[in-house]
Amino acid sequence: xxxxxxxxxxxxxxxxxxxxxxxxxxxxxxxxxxxxxxxxxxxxxxxxxxxxxxxxxxxxxxxxxxxxxxxxxxxxxxxxxxxxxxxxxxxxxxxxxxxxxxxxxxxxxxxxxxxxxxxxxxxxxxxxxxxxxxxxxxxxxxxxxxxxxxxxxxxxxxxxxxxxxxxxxxxxxxxxxxxxxxxxxxxxxxxxxxxxxxxxxxxxxxxxxxxxxxxxxxxxxxxxxxxxxxxxxxxxxxxxxxxxxxxxxxxxxxxxxxxxxxxxx
Amino acid sequence: xxxxxxxxxxxxxxxxxxxxxxxxxxxxxxxxxxxxxxxxxxxxxxxxxxxxxxxxxxxxxxxxxxxxxxxxxxxxxxxxxxxxxxxxxxxxxxxxxxxxxxxxxxxxxxxxxxxxxxxxxxxxxxxxxxxxxxxxxxxxxxxxxxxxxxxxxxxxxxxxxxxxxxxxxxxxxxxxxxxxxxxxxxxxxxxxxxxxxxxxxxxxxxxxxxxxxxxxxxxxxxxxxxxxxxxxxxxxxxxxxxxxxxxxxxxxxxxxxxxxxxxxx
Numbered sequence: 001x002x003x004x005x006x007x008x009x010x011x012x013x014x015x016x017x018x019x020x021x022x023x024x025x026x027x028x029x030x031x032x033x034x035x036x037x038x039x040x041x042x043x044x045x046x047x048x049x050x051x052x053x054x055x056x057x058x059x060x061x062x063x064x065x066x067x068x069x070x071x072x073x074x075x076x077x078x079x080x081x082x083x084x085x086x087x088x089x090x091x092x093x094x095x096x097x098x099x100x101x102x103x104x105x106x107x108x109x110x111x112x113x114x115x116x117x118x119x120x121x122x123x124x125x126x127x128x129x130x131x132x133x134x135x136x137x138x139x140x141x142x143x144x145x146x147x148x149x150x151x152x153x154x155x156x157x158x159x160x161x162x163x164x165x166x167x168x169x170x171x172x173x174x175x176x177x178x179x180x181x182x183x184x185x186x187x188x189x190x191x192x193x194x195x196x197x198x199x200x201x202x203x204x205x206x207x208x209x210x211x212x213x214x215x216x217x218x219x220x221x222x223x224x225x226x227x228x229x230x231x232x233x234x235x236x237x238x239x240x241x242x243x244x245x246x247x248x249x250x251x252x253x254x255x256x257x258x259x260x261x262x263x264x265x
Numbered sequence: 266x267x268x269x270x271x272x273x274x275x276x277x278x279x280x281x282x283x284x285x286x287x288x289x290x291x292x293x294x295x296x297x298x299x300x301x302x303x304x305x306x307x308x309x310x311x312x313x314x315x316x317x318x319x320x321x322x323x324x325x326x327x328x329x330x331x332x333x334x335x336x337x338x339x340x341x342x343x344x345x346x347x348x349x350x351x352x353x354x355x356x357x358x359x360x361x362x363x364x365x366x367x368x369x370x371x372x373x374x375x376x377x378x379x380x381x382x383x384x385x386x387x388x389x390x391x392x393x394x395x396x397x398x399x400x401x402x403x404x405x406x407x408x409x410x411x412x413x414x415x416x417x418x419x420x421x422x423x424x425x426x427x428x429x430x431x432x433x434x435x436x437x438x439x440x441x442x443x444x445x446x447x448x449x450x451x452x453x454x455x456x457x458x459x460x461x462x463x464x465x466x467x468x469x470x471x472x473x474x475x476x477x478x479x480x481x482x483x484x485x486x487x488x489x490x491x492x493x494x495x496x497x498x499x500x501x502x503x504x505x506x507x508x509x510x511x512x513x514x515x516x517x518x519x520x521x522x523x524x525x526x527x528x529x530x
Contacts, residue, residue, distance in 0.1 A: 117470060
């Protein structure tokens, strides 16, 4: 099946679908519309992009040759039971769900996973976002790569187990990093100090990591094995048991990394 | 003592001294020079800025009216035993050391703490960095504030206990955030995947935090109580016991925060 993808439809009207639809439309790719379990959400999405809010999945299937499924991981299996007669390509957009979840479909199947944190109407430059592609047929792989390259300069083919590994690493640099921001913010707020003080440090920490090797940029009392300072910090966190536990575990991890480095050098 | 600060000298030639000296000189403030325990380091610093590398602390004291001590926390106490006859202002630059460490000095005393991660010759825009000032006399507080305002638009007066709290929060958003980058990087490298894939996500995570309230930006499987996905991630981390332990603790913390939020709403 070498036919070029002419039109995309989305199942799911959440953040991933919204940002992908915007990027495709901005780059001249035809988007037919969207179906969503809650019709009003499909309608909002359809209004944003002047596309169709399909009332049922049959209408959607007859109007496109690529279906992008952007629903919660646990809803994928049920959705695809409605797509068994579809003749185009069906791809899901989830980081930690294997391609094999689509096995019951007889059409071509794939994954189009944008590696980014996408939140409501918060515009990002999709062209710099890695898009991870997978398919079990070379023809669909080529089609999905071509269509993804319309919106991103950073399209890669990775298999399901690699994608899960990348998704796991992403939890650390995105979800857990944000938790560090939450905790920093909370420590200051609990002490009536304006948390915006931390802004320049957050910015610079990320900027450095983007330019260098993060292990070489590690600083702080744990890096220096500066027990006195760590004890002072733990005293500050005395009434915040969760935070002292996290402080201790993460400091131990840093100390361990630098013990190892000393031994291996 | 209302005399204006005419010239600064540094004790310590490390990153904090280097970046402060550069910022003062760039903004037209006179820097006499630097003394360092290792004279060759003082000489390198002196060469960078065409200032004096003092051979002894007496020469330094006779050449300035503000001494900025930028040595390791544990070295401050010993250094100040050499400054007992100084008549200007002595300020240290440490986040987690109280002003009181300077109590044995009879001159005016203070703290000038730049809240930023400063690494070797890695230029940052000092003007946006918060500089936290403290003194036990109003006159010195005014002088230190004035001189800090020459290099930063963000000068604040905070006391020693507030500064220690801020330093503790800074460990989370800087040192521990960098550890999250280190772990993400390491997970990918251990699986022969190029860690630069995570760059756009690191950048966007920080960008969002700078614009919003981090707790509202929290996403990920723990936020959604998505146990299935967390189990998949823990399987990826199966042979990396430290990382699974960190994954579990931080995920529990996120889950707890969102349980609490539900209960309090």
